[in-house]
Amino acid sequence: MKSFEGIAASSGIAIGPAFHFHRGDPHFERHTVTDPAAEWVRLTTALETAQRQIAEISARAKAESEEGEADIFAAHALMLEDPDLLETMQQAVKGQSLNAEAALQDATENYAQMLETLDDEYFSARAADVRDVASRVLRILLGIAESPAAGLMTPSIILARDLTPSDTVLLDKSLVLGFCTAVGGPTSHTAILARSLGLPAVVGAGPEVLEIPPGTTLALDGDAGTLILEPDETLIADYRRRQQTGTRLLAQARKDAHAPAITRDGHRVEVVANIGNAAGAAAALEAGAEGVGLLRTEFLYLEHTHLPDEEEQYQAYRAVLEAFGSRPVILRTLDIGGDKDLPYLDLPHEVNPFLGFRAIRLCLARPEIFKPQLRAALRASVGGNLKIMFPMVATVAEVRAARAILEECRAELLAEGQPVAKDIEIGIMVEIPAAALLAERFATEVDFFSIGTNDLTQYTLAADRTNALVAALGSGFQPAVLHLVRNVITAAHAQGKWVGLCGELAGDPLAIPILLGLGLDEFSMNPPAIPLAKQIIRALTLAEARKIAQHALELDNPQIIRAWVKEQLEAQIK
């Protein structure tokens, strides 16, 4: 059986025939024209036709409630009437007597290439939009009408170089089993669309996938990132079983979302939510959150044009605490500065913001920012179950300094006659290797740790998580990161302190067995991940998880670790 490896872009399994979605590159000759004025009319007429087509497609996307897509078409429509683009094309046609096709191609390709060179992946992905628009106009100019989706009659796995929004809107989604593209990354349109439709997708599988004969039976694994040609009966049976297990598991998980996460041998862990504001509280509770493991407080600062005062903050924290009643809510103090700028703070520009003046470093230096937040949190603590944690801690001295300011605020409030809850637990985020390595010293200073694996990973691997070129290095499954996590948990437990984890790893089904086995006490994740996380914990015993963790930490790289955990998990969940 031949197989292709790509990037796992959307979870799930599909088995079915290959269907090529092939647009075909419209060919044209570059030449000069004898009547430039007429040629310009030909081009503007094609632009108008394209404008009408986009309006129709946009209406269809809205009807299929693909809201994100409708937005993309609004941008496409603006590109067609872009004054700079029109001027460049007009100059080429009228000034240089170039034919419409060549003028269009030159002008749009220039912009597409400029977009491609931008560092930000979201912006560089817009190059595909410009080419999509250009190709539409080109097809109109050349009179090519046939839809590339014509011929899709039976449920199939769609193979394509890459898919654009105007391509996918043409597809009858009820006939799509999954997607596999030759190019593209995890933030490509195909990946985003597949996830929103709940269909499996593998992207960036290489140009050879375009050579697969149409109708060939394929097995697509959106979790492993593989596409297998002509799978044998054993493999098909295996995939079908996994497909059914996945569906059944998720249905069961949703049904039991509000039940606690207790392993088969009776070990209970907490499954809580990462939320950004009071509005997120309702969704978290509905998903089965047993509390909040990370309340990001940045929103309050980002949505204002001035520093939010104590009273504004008090009201916001109060609202979240009230929604959760007696369940714990861990408030993370302001994590801003560096790459997250607030214009009204007037912070200096930094060359290397991730290693810069941010979070607790900024707060300790600017008590006029830090103290109102701490006072608001302390006031909101009455009647709720509030815990406070400090982000980006690197040294024990920082913890002591932050705690001293907190105590100062508490004393002030009590002196003013304002009530404050007793015994508020204080913790730190462990996201800098310095804190992870010396966890045993930090453990004597705090009540709990919350490991922030997103930052811990980028600092440990020295791989900027916003840089696509090194993104592959920055996996939380890197053995170095997992060893640090183990060190933190062991050190905390030795001193009777508990440990949570609020990075993306906590909600990753393949990381959960490892983290459970390492002894993690609290898993904090985005609310939609909660039901399945609980279900995975329930399917295991602590003893099994320990074995999985122990072996996983001896393996060499993230791919091998994921594959191994997956195998173990599938053996448990039949």
Added chain:
Amino acid sequence: MSQITLTILHEMGLHARPAALFVKTAKQFDSDIRVTYGNRKANAKSILNVLTLGAGQNAVITIDAEGDDADEALAALQALIENNFGDAG
């Protein structure tokens, strides 16, 4: 010439829907409107120009306008950005 400096807080940055709204708003005015981000400068009425700025979340941009309705244009663009392009925080 009038000028304002603002921070893009929208998580998408000046891209996709925010970029489209920004350009549509700019087009309602007769003034010449330019956006500067870092060392790049763009015509605010050109979506392709605005996209190639690459202004992501938390980018600090400067908008200047020249013309009879320059102040109104800047006020409208400022309101759009400060209201986070109509999205909740």
